[in-house]
Amino acid sequence: MKYAWIADHRDSYPVIVMCRVLEVSTSGLYESLKRPPSQRAERSERIREAVRQVHAESHGTYGSEKIAIVLEKQDGLERACVNTVKRAMREMGLKGRVSKAAIKPITTQTDPSKRPAPNVLDRDFAADAPNRKWVTDITYLWTQAGWVYLAVVIDLYSRKVVGWAMADSPRRPSFRMPCGMPSRADGLLASGCFTTATEAASTPVATTSDS
Secondary structure, three states: HHHHHHHHHHOOHHHHHHHHOOOOHHHHHHHHHHOOHHHHHHEEEEEEEHHHHHHHHHOOOOOOOHHHHHHHHHHOOOOOOOOHHHHHHHHHHHOOOOHHOOOOOOOOOOOOOOOOOOOOOOOOOOOOOOOEEEEEEEEEEEEEEEEEEEEEEOOOOOOEEEEEEOOOOOHHHHHHOEEEOOOOOOOOOEEEOOOOHHHOOOOEEEEEOOH
């Protein structure tokens, strides 16, 4: 295995240095290069080639488990167990990634046991002073780390953002109090699906399902 690794990386590192680090002799390396590859080495190479092919055909989304399933079902490809596929992917620097289509973010969860808040705002989006009417909503964004949820609270008077929060789940405690929101808003009417944003108001708050 050491000789094979050195042979694969001869164009990247000095052979003498690699032999010294891996504690093998250069003469042994060159002797191994003259010998025909063993059946095990040939099978390992076929596995790597098959894994590389399936990974590329999946546009880099398949991990070791899915690749092992494809190898089992598809004729013409070398079969291998999950652990062997995982090792081959690690040696080649391949990783699977989660497809956006594989996950469906949920921003609103209906709870039949809860009674909807009265529609006090009644779609009247005109405001005559700051901190009288807020509207809120949640959206989700795809990032390299996966889906993240973004909640924004807007004051209808100034049309400015008075608070926002971002988290990988709408149930995170850090998602319950958007940053920058006033600590007090008397007589506030808040509208939107992000009802926990109204916790910023310490006196009567009416929430509705309008967005």
